[in-house]
Amino acid sequence: PGPVDQLAFNDSVIAPSTRKKINNLLNLMDQRLNVAQRVAKSKWNSGASVNDPKRELQILDSVAAQADALGGLNPALVRHFFQDQFDAGKIIQNDLLSEWRKSIPTEYKFDDAPDLARDIRPILDKLTPALIAALRDVQPILADPGVHGYVSQTAITLIRGDVNGAVRRQALRGLME
Numbered sequence: 001p002g003p004v005d006q007l008a009f010n011d012s013v014i015a016p017s018t019r020k021k022i023n024n025l026l027n028l029m030d031q032r033l034n035v036a037q038r039v040a041k042s043k044w045n046s047g048a049s050v051n052d053p054k055r056e057l058q059i060l061d062s063v064a065a066q067a068d069a070l071g072g073l074n075p076a077l078v079r080h081f082f083q084d085q086f087d088a089g090k091i092i093q094n095d096l097l098s099e100w101r102k103s104i105p106t107e108y109k110f111d112d113a114p115d116l117a118r119d120i121r122p123i124l125d126k127l128t129p130a131l132i133a134a135l136r137d138v139q140p141i142l143a144d145p146g147v148h149g150y151v152s153q154t155a156i157t158l159i160r161g162d163v164n165g166a167v168r169r170q171a172l173r174g175l176m177e
């Protein structure tokens, strides 16, 4: 088959129900990553470090427990997936903070920066169960033919993240293994 047939074949091999599940997961990942800009602003103002291993561990323990209660999820995949989302968000935070360090006086404070504990973490916590449910839907189809290709292709439009794709690649790492 020529390139066009090949495309048609690849496209049709992904069932609509499969696409829907993957798109749902990618959308939620994008929503979570979009919070990172506001996290960075609040950390610029407070001076807190981007990396908070204690908070990460708290989330990982909580997602492992939620996944366990839900059933049907590989605990290693869930942990790996959430660690990937933290790491991808930290790329965004670090990129922004290093840009600001170069362009904004250190004493400057954003007047629209949210409060991490009061405004931001509740948003992330609200996304967590939705991400777990979406991951549970996707887990059984991850090894299906064409799914990796569909995920990486669709992620280009659904996960905006950054210009060079490093954020997206980091966010997808565990799904593509």
Ligand SMILES: O=C(O)C(=O)C[C@]1(C(=O)O)C=C[C@@H](O)C=C1
Residues within 6 Å of the ligand: 039, 050, 051, 052, 053, 055, 056, 059, 085, 086, 087, 089, 090, 116, 121, 124
């Ligand atoms: O809550 C924070 O402090 C964040 O920066 C967000 C987040 C996350 O993605 O959940 C990312 C990095 C930190 O190590 C901990 C958590």
